[in-house]
Amino acid sequence: MGAYLLRRAVQAIPVLIGISLAAFLLIHLVPGDPARILLGAQATPKAVATLHEQLGLDRPLPTQYLNFITGAVHFEFGESLSQKVGVGKLIGTRAEVTLLLLMMATLLSITIAVPLAVAAALRRNRPVDHSIRLFSMFTFAMPSFLLGLLLILFFSLKLKWLPTSGYGSGFGGHLRALILPALTVGLYLAPILLRTLRIGIIDTLGTEYIEAARARGLARRLIIFKHVLKNSVIPTVTVLGLNIGFLLSGLVVIENVFSLPGLGSELVTAIGNRDYPTIQALTLVFGVSVVAINLLTDLLYSYLDPRVRL
Amino acid sequence: MSADALGLKLGGPGGQAVVARLRKRAAEERRWAKVTLRVGIAIVAIVAFVCFAAPLLGFADPNQQNLLGALKPPSLEHPFGTDALGRDILTRVVYGGRIDLTFAVLTTIAAFVLGTLVGAVAGYRGGWLDTFVNRLVDTVVAFPFIVFILAIVTITGPGLKGAYIGVIAVSWALYARMARAEMLVEREREYILAAKTLGYSTRRIVFRHALPNVVRASIVFSMAEIVLNILLLSSLSYLGLGVQPPTPEWGALVAEGQDVLLTSWWVATLPGLVIVLVGIGFSLIGDGIADRFGRDFSLSGGE
Numbered sequence: 001m002g003a004y005l006l007r008r009a010v011q012a013i014p015v016l017i018g019i020s021l022a023a024f025l026l027i028h029l030v031p032g033d034p035a036r037i038l039l040g041a042q043a044t045p046k047a048v049a050t051l052h053e054q055l056g057l058d059r060p061l062p063t064q065y066l067n068f069i070t071g072a073v074h075f076e077f078g079e080s081l082s083q084k085v086g087v088g089k090l091i092g093t094r095a096e097v098t099l100l101l102l103m104m105a106t107l108l109s110i111t112i113a114v115p116l117a118v119a120a121a122l123r124r125n126r127p128v129d130h131s132i133r134l135f136s137m138f139t140f141a142m143p144s145f146l147l148g149l150l151l152i153l154f155f156s157l158k159l160k161w162l163p164t165s166g167y168g169s170g171f172g173g174h175l176r177a178l179i180l181p182a183l184t185v186g187l188y189l190a191p192i193l194l195r196t197l198r199i200g201i202i203d204t205l206g207t208e209y210i211e212a213a214r215a216r217g218l219a220r221r222l223i224i225f226k227h228v229l230k231n232s233v234i235p236t237v238t239v240l241g242l243n244i245g246f247l248l249s250g251l252v253v254i255e256n257v258f259s260l261p262g263l264g265s266e267l268v269t270a271i272g273n274r275d276y277p278t279i280q281a282l283t284l285v286f287g288v289s290v291v292a293i294n295l296l297t298d299l300l301y302s303y304l305d306p307r308v309r310l
Numbered sequence: 311m312s313a314d315a316l317g318l319k320l321g322g323p324g325g326q327a328v329v330a331r332l333r334k335r336a337a338e339e340r341r342w343a344k345v346t347l348r349v350g351i352a353i354v355a356i357v358a359f360v361c362f363a364a365p366l367l368g369f370a371d372p373n374q375q376n377l378l379g380a381l382k383p384p385s386l387e388h389p390f391g392t393d394a395l396g397r398d399i400l401t402r403v404v405y406g407g408r409i410d411l412t413f414a415v416l417t418t419i420a421a422f423v424l425g426t427l428v429g430a431v432a433g434y435r436g437g438w439l440d441t442f443v444n445r446l447v448d449t450v451v452a453f454p455f456i457v458f459i460l461a462i463v464t465i466t467g468p469g470l471k472g473a474y475i476g477v478i479a480v481s482w483a484l485y486a487r488m489a490r491a492e493m494l495v496e497r498e499r500e501y502i503l504a505a506k507t508l509g510y511s512t513r514r515i516v517f518r519h520a521l522p523n524v525v526r527a528s529i530v531f532s533m534a535e536i537v538l539n540i541l542l543l544s545s546l547s548y549l550g551l552g553v554q555p556p557t558p559e560w561g562a563l564v565a566e567g568q569d570v571l572l573t574s575w576w577v578a579t580l581p582g583l584v585i586v587l588v589g590i591g592f593s594l595i596g597d598g599i600a601d602r603f604g605r606d607f608s609l610s611g612g613e
Contacts, residue, residue, distance in 0.1 A: 026465065142586050143561065279460075
């Protein structure tokens with residue numbers, strides 16, 4: 001286990017370097033001088049020089065990269081250009097929303113996908129299976145922001161059950177505010193989960209030990225819950241891990257639909273304001289999160305399925 | 311497993327009945343696949359025709375305002391209603407479709423060609439080139455794709471150009487990964503060894519011999535990509551970082567309708583549903599193609 005863990009961690013290093021390089025180079029790839037763009041054409045040379053110094057652009061490139069990495073390790077990314085606060089602190093306060101939303105969305109998508117996958121697998125190529133396939137196709141083609149708006153229209157504006165936007169106050173208020181956004185992302189993720197689960201369940205149903213369980217006369221329900229679903233945990237974890245990037249992409253858009261103060265809406269605002277330090281930091285954070293979660297998935301996977309470690 | 315092998319395993323007359331049933335089901339599935347493909351092509355063709363032949367079909371200026379006729383619900387005169395500035399929404403959807411459809415097709419083709427070439431060459435050659443391409447692909451894929459595209463938009467500034475560069479820059483990596491994986495398998499096959507023995511050049515082997523076998527999975531994938539790319543452009547425009555107003559684009563049209571959602575549901579919803587319709591159209595085509603390619607593996611493959 002230790003050796004496997006180490007090997008996977010070492011494999012992640014080049015990717016992490018690539019991610020940090022991409023985030024670092026971002027500001028240097030902007031055509032023209034970022035300081036001039038930010039300050040406008042009338043800026044005095046002195047103001048430009050000051051901003052250069054603040055952004056660290058006056059130093060040689062390798063030094064800048066080294067500073068960027070050292071700062072990132074300490075979660076220091078300089079000061080936000082649009083909000084007079086440290087970028088690290090800004091991200092810290094906003095990460096809570098995104099994390100909570102991520103967890104709720106994952107839970108909801110599992111709640112939606114598992115029963116549907118069982119239904120589809122048990123009645124393969126029957127109307128139930130076909131309609132679930134059609135549902136998958138529908139949500140796949142549905143822009144996430146449209147789905148969010150339709151849910152707002154129905155549950156918030158017509159039925160007035162839930163808030164239309166914002167983060168609410170207090171933990172209960174937060175949870176209430178996150179139901180619709182989480183449902184949107186969950187519905188968006190569910191078809192992907194559903195497809196893998198369905199195939200997994202169909203495969204498991206064909207195995208000998210299920211036939212043996214059947215031959216022993218175990219109740220169908222018991223077989224499904226105790227034997228089949230237990231074996232679907234591994235593919236579910238893997239699919240969730242593999243699609244974490246997809247999931248985070250969804251969150252970025254949905255946070256904007258529901259005006260949630262998370263990392264995704266911050267990224268879009270920062271791009272609008274040309275707040276380069278914030279954009280760089282968020283790009284790094286998103287990239288590193290995906291790598292970290294993929295690594296975690298692998299570890300969990302090897303824990304659940306000892307064969308992988310061999 | 312072929313039908314006969316399965317019959318053998320099942321053995322005897324009972325097995326034959328099972329085989330007959332499986333054959334019938336396979337035939338049904340094939341017919342279904344054909345229907346899916348046709349329906350998909352019909353949807354996409356009709357929408358594309360209306361969008362690109364818009365002036366001939368009597369759709370006038372999509373930016374024509376009529377403040378007195380603002381926010382009118384769908385009617386015979388305005389099938390999709392009018393927006394807050396009294397512009398005909400159907401006209402805007404139709405002209406917006408030109409941007410979205412062109413974008414989806416061009417970005418998909420560009421990423422397909424670029425990614426497949428890079429991946430196939432890297433996979434065939436191996437060595438430092440392969441290592442480099444692999445690292446690059448890993449890095450691009452590590453980002454949530456929206457974040458990567460937004461990073462590109464930071465560099466280019468908001469607009470259609472940034473969307474084109476961003477989407478191609480992120481999706482070539484997926485094709486490269488697929489082509490490389492397929493090439494690693496193909497490279498060891500006998501026909502490649504035969505071609506090598508005959509002294510053919512690397513270029514000829516890669517492009518004329520291996521590539522046609524490598525791209526199958528990518529072709530199926532590209533249909534899903536078209537849908538994704540429409541969603542990406544409309545998401546970007548929805549966020550205000552893609553196509554800029556007043557130019558009509560499907561995602562931007564949805565965003566324009568968000569403020570009047572309660573009183574005038576049609577402004578955001580109807581353009582959105584057009585995205586869904588086109589997406590389903592391309593998905594159906596993709597399913598149809600996948601089924602056709604998968605025929606070798608189907609139960610009736612031996613016939």
